[in-house]
Amino acid sequence: MAKKQDSASVDTTIDAKVPAGPLAEKWSNYKAHQKLVNPANKRRLDVIVVGTGLAGASAAASLAELGFNVLNFCIQDSPRRAHSIAAQGGINAAKNYKNDGDSVYRLFYDTIKGGDYRAREANVYRLAEVSNNIIDQCVAQGVPFAREYGGLLDNRSFGGAQVSRTFYAKGQTGQQLLLGAYSALSRQVGKGAVKLYSRYEMLDVVIIEGRARGIIARNLTTGKIERFFAHAVVVGTGGYGNAFFLSTNAMTSNGSAAVQMYKKGAYFANPAYAQIHPTCIPVHGDFQSKLTLMSESLRNDGRIWVPKRKEDAEAIRAGKLKATDLKEEDRDYYLERRYPAFGNLVPRDVASRAAKERCDAGFGVGNTGLAVYLDFSDSINRLGEDVIRARYGNLFQMYEKIVDENPYKTPMMIYPAIHYVMGGIWVDYELQTSVKGLFCIGEANFSDHGANRLGASALMQGLADGYFVLPYTIQNYLADQIQVPRLSVDLPEFAEAEKAVNEKIEKILKIQGNKSVDTIHRELGLVMWDFVGMARNKAGLEEALTKIKNIRKEFWTNVFVPGVNADTNIELEKALRLADFIEIGELMARDALMREESCGGHFREEYQTPDGEALRNDEEFSFASCWKFNGEGEDPILLKEPLEYEFIKRQQRNYKA
Amino acid sequence: MEKTINITLKIWRQAGPKAKGEFVTYKLDNVSTDSSFLEMLDVLNEKLISERKEPIVFDHDCREGICGMCSLFINGHPHGLDAGTTTCQLHMRRFKDGETITIEPWRSKAFPVLKDLRVDRNAFDKIIQAGGYVSVNTGGVPDGNAIPISKIAADEAMDAASCIGCGACAATCKNGSAMLFVAAKVSQLALLPQGRVEAAARAKAMVAKMDELGFGNCTNTGACEAECPKNVSISHIARLNREFLSAKFKD
Numbered sequence: 001m002a003k004k005q006d007s008a009s010v011d012t013t014i015d016a017k018v019p020a021g022p023l024a025e026k027w028s029n030y031k032a033h034q035k036l037v038n039p040a041n042k043r044r045l046d047v048i049v050v051g052t053g054l055a056g057a058s059a060a061a062s063l064a065e066l067g068f069n070v071l072n073f074c075i076q077d078s079p080r081r082a083h084s085i086a087a088q089g090g091i092n093a094a095k096n097y098k099n100d101g102d103s104v105y106r107l108f109y110d111t112i113k114g115g116d117y118r119a120r121e122a123n124v125y126r127l128a129e130v131s132n133n134i135i136d137q138c139v140a141q142g143v144p145f146a147r148e149y150g151g152l153l154d155n156r157s158f159g160g161a162q163v164s165r166t167f168y169a170k171g172q173t174g175q176q177l178l179l180g181a182y183s184a185l186s187r188q189v190g191k192g193a194v195k196l197y198s199r200y201e202m203l204d205v206v207i208i209e210g211r212a213r214g215i216i217a218r219n220l221t222t223g224k225i226e227r228f229f230a231h232a233v234v235v236g237t238g239g240y241g242n243a244f245f246l247s248t249n250a251m252t253s254n255g256s257a258a259v260q261m262y263k264k265g266a267y268f269a270n271p272a273y274a275q276i277h278p279t280c281i282p283v284h285g286d287f288q289s290k291l292t293l294m295s296e297s298l299r300n301d302g303r304i305w306v307p308k309r310k311e312d313a314e315a316i317r318a319g320k321l322k323a324t325d326l327k328e329e330d331r332d333y334y335l336e337r338r339y340p341a342f343g344n345l346v347p348r349d350v351a352s353r354a355a356k357e358r359c360d361a362g363f364g365v366g367n368t369g370l371a372v373y374l375d376f377s378d379s380i381n382r383l384g385e386d387v388i389r390a391r392y393g394n395l396f397q398m399y400e401k402i403v404d405e406n407p408y409k410t411p412m413m414i415y416p417a418i419h420y421v422m423g424g425i426w427v428d429y430e431l432q433t434s435v436k437g438l439f440c441i442g443e444a445n446f447s448d449h450g451a452n453r454l455g456a457s458a459l460m461q462g463l464a465d466g467y468f469v470l471p472y473t474i475q476n477y478l479a480d481q482i483q484v485p486r487l488s489v490d491l492p493e494f495a496e497a498e499k500a501v502n503e504k505i506e507k508i509l510k511i512q513g514n515k516s517v518d519t520i521h522r523e524l525g526l527v528m529w530d531f532v533g534m535a536r537n538k539a540g541l542e543e544a545l546t547k548i549k550n551i552r553k554e555f556w557t558n559v560f561v562p563g564v565n566a567d568t569n570i571e572l573e574k575a576l577r578l579a580d581f582i583e584i585g586e587l588m589a590r591d592a593l594m595r596e597e598s599c600g601g602h603f604r605e606e607y608q609t610p611d612g613e614a615l616r617n618d619e620e621f622s623f624a625s626c627w628k629f630n631g632e633g634e635d636p637i638l639l640k641e642p643l644e645y646e647f648i649k650r651q652q653r654n655y656k657a
Numbered sequence: 658m659e660k661t662i663n664i665t666l667k668i669w670r671q672a673g674p675k676a677k678g679e680f681v682t683y684k685l686d687n688v689s690t691d692s693s694f695l696e697m698l699d700v701l702n703e704k705l706i707s708e709r710k711e712p713i714v715f716d717h718d719c720r721e722g723i724c725g726m727c728s729l730f731i732n733g734h735p736h737g738l739d740a741g742t743t744t745c746q747l748h749m750r751r752f753k754d755g756e757t758i759t760i761e762p763w764r765s766k767a768f769p770v771l772k773d774l775r776v777d778r779n780a781f782d783k784i785i786q787a788g789g790y791v792s793v794n795t796g797g798v799p800d801g802n803a804i805p806i807s808k809i810a811a812d813e814a815m816d817a818a819s820c821i822g823c824g825a826c827a828a829t830c831k832n833g834s835a836m837l838f839v840a841a842k843v844s845q846l847a848l849l850p851q852g853r854v855e856a857a858a859r860a861k862a863m864v865a866k867m868d869e870l871g872f873g874n875c876t877n878t879g880a881c882e883a884e885c886p887k888n889v890s891i892s893h894i895a896r897l898n899r900e901f902l903s904a905k906f907k908d
Binding site (some may be wrong): 015061062065076077078079081082083085086090095097106133135136137138140141142143144145146147148149150151152153169172175176179182183184186187189191196198221250251252255284285287288290291293391397398400401404468469494516518519560562567568570571624 | 724
């Protein structure tokens with residue numbers, strides 16, 4: 001149990017266990033000196049991997065290849081459906097195949113800068129280092145990356161970089177990379193080295209003598225609550241963007257595993273860092289269940305604009321004028337105007353805020369005025385419709401199905417939406433949480449993106465963690481565990497954890513109130529979007545905290561969940577996730593309120609430069625905020641991991657020149 | 658401007674794998690034509706919940722047409738009548754005011770119903786586990802540009818690889834065959850030098866597993882291609898047959 005402490009009296013800083021030595025040698029040195037597990041001992045060690053996305057599947061496959069006995073849990077009916085599959089645009093690597101000046105250092109530098117100097121240097125450098133291995137690995141698996149006529153791999157550009165380093169497979173890169181990892185995983189399942197549990201959801205982590213030793217999971221088909229032991233537990237369950245109800249995440253994407261880890265002692269780091277993606281299809285109705293992303297790669301060939309004159313914007317909103325009626329000189333290509341050096345390829349946070357600024361100022365288009373244009377007419381004139389179709393055909397088709405407009409003829413309408421969270425469970429250099437034997441990988445951890453993630457870097461990080469980092473670092477932990485026998489799941493710690501889960505479920509089922517889970521979730525989503533979204537301020541965040549408290553009360557007294565536990569029960573699943581989204585929502589607001597500066601995706605209106613850019617405060621806030629659970633109903637304790645920049649100099653981010 | 662329609666739904670409901678199922682009729686008014694098919698079902702479920710009834714169970718996740726989770730027979734067609742469209746990408750503007758829409762789960766012996774409209778598609782995972790991969794471990798692989806691959810082969814492999822594993826092909830086939838699904842993977846990997854090495858063994862292993870799991874034989878009716886939400890071509894089945902026969906000849 002976490003001890004209750006008075007937060008005012010604690011001033012603890014956290015050690016990330018970053019290896020000593022020059023930046024470029026840290027990872028090599030670590031690998032050269034870490035402890036390993038010999039082959040005969042590996043098969044006596046069990047590892048649970050929760051999640052089968054890029055991070056989870058690649059970790060489960062790689063660990064099984066090494067000889068560990070792996071149990072892999074999947075919330076969908078098949079590992080191939082994890083939400084990594086929906087990533088469209090591409091994956092970064094420092095191959096420099098284009099001879100355009102790329103290098104490991106430049107990818108590292110761009111990632112640190114893109115993250116607004118709020119990421120850990122050593123982790124990011126390692127990420128850039130292993131990025132090239134990922135491309136090689138995926139090619140060897142048969143991932144059909146786009147190629148040039150000469151037979152070599154093709155690249156495209158993404159935001160926040162001045163080189164072309166993004167590898168892609170049409171607009172379905174995430175799908176192809178995930179299917180590559182899934183095939184590697186399937187091979188191990190076929191061999192019996194991985195036991196796969198699909199349609200299972202983790203509901204708690206079991207701690208024995210201070211170490212993670214297993215999980216409690218619910219079989220989503222039968223409702224049975226089951227216990228699983230392992231020598232170590234790895235969680236790769238993705239991000240918590242669905243706290244906003246409307247996001248580009250899949251419907252089952254949730255933050256519950258993160259909350260369970262947090263309540264068992266793992267720190268929750270930088271919860272406020274959420275990424276609002278600039279190019280999503282705008283909201284169009286109350287019935288809407290989710291938002292759809294249009295890949296950032298579209299900004300390679302699309303130009304973003306709004307009308308220059310307010311009258312024109314008003315006429316468009318009223319349906320009296322069409323986008324194509326406006327002459328070139330009547331259009332404001334505001335990103336090209338404000339950021340001449342990067343133009344339409346500024347990082348996501350910058351592009352999102354710029355869209356909000358124009359719409360708030362009355363220049364937005366669409367029925368609601370909450371949309372801007374993404375226009376391909378120049379590119380189509382220059383390259384021809386066929387080239388644009390070959391590059392983005394599936395995206396254009398998706399847009400047309402949803403909006404019922406042909407984007408080859410009329411500009412797309414886009415607006416920012418919640419897409420990704422940089423925050424997550426705190427991990428050290430070894431990807432281990434503050435609980436021994438509990439590891440966290442992929443989007444679920446907080447590690448590499450700082451306050452803002454660059455496009456095409458999520459796939460890179462997920463696969464880096466799963467293929468090339470965790471399979472090493474976890475051995476440094478497991479080497480000490482070879483004497484530990486397989487423990488019985490009849491131990492009291494397992495029984496207690498299962499009892500707590502059952503009690504929570506019974507409590508929810510007994511409420512029998514008057515509001516559906518989705519009704520309450522929508523209420524939470526609105527609060528999050530209005531007060532904890534693209535622009536935040538002190539008063540709004542304080543109001544959000546009050547509102548979220550009320551929503552929590554409403555949930556625990558007035559939710560209605562039909563059916564029973566011992567059956568497929570989709571409302572119960574959603575209710576359990578919503579209970580945790582409420583906790584996350586509160587943590588996000590709390591973290592955003594604490595962080596009195598603007599950085600990356602976290603924009604506090606009080607802290608901006610005269611021309612409206614994010615204004616960091618490196619003196620006071622150059623740390624990762626790590627929230628430690630302090631008991632139900634108690635305020636969490638803030639711990640800090642200081643971020644020291646040993647190898648690069650911090651600057652005000654500049655994408656203008 | 659938002660338009661709405663009133664519809665009647667005939668939906669298959671089944672309490673569990675062994676329970677007897679039946680069609681239940683629901684009326685739903687004021688459905689926005691801008692909503693997706695699944696959002697329409699969300700609205701129906703919210704209505705059922707407000708009547709304190711159990712909602713209809715159906716599979717869905719990404720709602721962007723890529724995860725392959727959604728799986729409904731709509732008016733006799735998997736993923737509905739629109740070509741090249743998953744259920745989640747189907748919109749209510751494709752239906753008429755006053756229309757009766759019939760919704761069933763996938764119909765295939767190899768995909769048993771779990772509850773209502775949800776089926777068990779583990780058989781597809783088992784086929785992939787039998788050989789739908791290149792046998793490489795993590796690490797120790799050559800540089801990504803070490804082996805040039807013609808753009809034509811890479812593009813064709815990508816077309817095959819766009820299969821989302823939803824099961825519409827097997828569900829619509831009168832023989833219940835999974836040939837298009839198997840062919841898409843065999844073809845993708847056979848087209849690339851990395852997968853070429855194991856092409857024969859892969860084709861044999863995957864076909865054997867498909868047969869073992871109770872999928873039927875292919876008689877080239879072409880229904881799978883017509884209904885595939887990702888327009889995977891049956892030319893991949895021809896390639897699978899070629900791989901399979903040449904492997905068998907060598908035995």
